[in-house]
Amino acid sequence: MPASSHPPSPASPLEDDNLLPQILLRLPPDPSSLPRASLACTRWRNHVADPGFRRRFRLHHRRNPPLLGFFDGCGSLDFMPTLEAPDRVAPERFSLQRDEGDGVCRPLGSRHGLMLIIVPKRLQVLVWDPFTGDQHRLDVPPGLTTNGWDERLINGAVLRAAAGDSEHFQVVLVAADGGQENRRAVACVYSSETGAWGGFITTPLPNHGHASSLFSRYSTSVYMDHAVLAGDSLYWQLIGNFQGILQFDLERQMLDVMPVPVPIYSKGNCFKLMRAKGGGGGIGFLFMSNSNYIAQLWSRKTDADGVASWVIGRSIELDKLLSLRSGKENIRIVGFAEDNNVVLMDMLRGFFMIQLDSMQFKKLARPKAAVSCCHAFESVYAASSTYILR
Incomplete structure (x- = not known):
């Protein structure tokens, strides 16, 4: 009998066990994926329950985490699932356990499954893992709150130290000098690997800005909104008598300042930093006017001579997309999810999420309390058992 006529030999349990983790690794990064897989059979449950597998699952999907929801950025830290x-994560699943005497805590943003929170009363920042509840408290480095700075003017960002490192993290704190002389922005970096803050990194601040700004008579400060990670740099908005963008290059450990072609804050306008379209590593922003409900997506381009400039890449007619009544809606951009390219807008009819690539939108229930700023929580939940899903 020809060899080809023999039936194939069944795979050995060892071969199946080697192949199964690779299959499970490719399940979608939805919160319900692994809990559901663990219910299939004992063998699947054993693989899913392995801490090493869950770590690989998080790393495999790190570049496309789902948008689980938004945290209120005004101090309450209430969670709004999306x-x-x-796959819905119940709000009570993410509840920060505060120490007695913490007082009001203000979130600065989240990234890579971690939330950065400032505790003004203690002059500390808190790195919080909402899934595990783990907390790391860091004293704000001495000197960051001198020369007119205080805890209200400090902003920052948290991120994992490296793509394959799920244990260590970095914190970058930034502030802008409020004085009229020796005007500068300053940054300081903490590494959990060394357990220490580095030295101060500074750059001068210009003395001019858009005269039409609501904040032009105020000293320059780093706006309370969260940072955007684009390429190897973090970016924050600068407001006051200079309006622009503060850039911190993570690789070169350098600060830089760039102007913007529009007034960041003027009556009836909204401004939100985001990654440039296409994900090529650059920074962009969305600028919207309530007078005509047109949102413009700008990006930073560099020509052949190395000269950088801002260009409008796309305009979105929100009145047509959302069926708005002319002059009847006051729209505010209150949040942005950088990995999913989603903006969160506050309107009279509720909160709307808009996916800027597909232009699909979804209405969310309006929070009980007024919200002016929200922080997106984009993360891969890799638990082996079902948690609070409703």
């Missing part, structure tokens, strides 16, 4: 059941 997914539907069975």
Whole structure:
């Protein structure tokens, strides 16, 4: 009998066990994926329950984490879920355990499954993992709150130290000098690997800005909104008598300042930093006017001579997209999810999420309290058992 006529030999349990983790690794990064897989059979449950597998699952999907929801950025830290059941994370699942005497805590932003929170009363920042509840408290480095700075003018960002490192993290704190002389921005970096803050990194601040700004008579400060990570740099908005963008290059450990072609804050306008379209590593922003409901997506381009300039890449007619009544809606951009390219807008009819690539939108329930700033929580939940899903 020819060899080809023999039936194939069944795979050995060892071969199946080697192949199964690779299959499970490719499940979608939805919160319900691994809990559901663990219910299939004992063998699947054993693989999913392995801490090493869960770590690889998080790393495999790190570049496309789902948008689980938004945290209120005004101090309450209430969580607003964005997914539907069975992937919806109940708000009570993410509850920060505060120490007595912490007082009001203000979130500065989240990234890579971690939330950065400032505790003004203690002059500390808190790195919080909402899934595990783990907390790391860091004293704000001495000197960051001198020369007119105080805790209200400090902003920052948290990120994992490296793509394959799920244990260590970095914190970058920034502030802008409020004085009229020796005007500068300053940054300081903490590494959990060394357990120490580095030295201060500074850059001068210009003395001019858009005269039409609501804040032009105030000293320059780093706006309370979260940072955007684009390429190897973090970016924050600067407001006051200079309006622009503060850039911190993570690789070169350098600060830089760039102007913007529009007034960041003027009556009836909204401004939100985001990654440039296409994900090529550059920074962009969305500028919107309530007078005509047109949102412009700008990006930073560099020509052949190395000269950088801002260009409008796209305009979105929000009145047509959302069926707005002319002059009847006051729209505010209150949040942005950098990995999913989603903006969160506050309108009279509720909160709307708009996916800027597909232009699909979804309405969310309006929070009970007024919200002026929200921080997106984009992360891969890699638990082996079902948690609070409704």
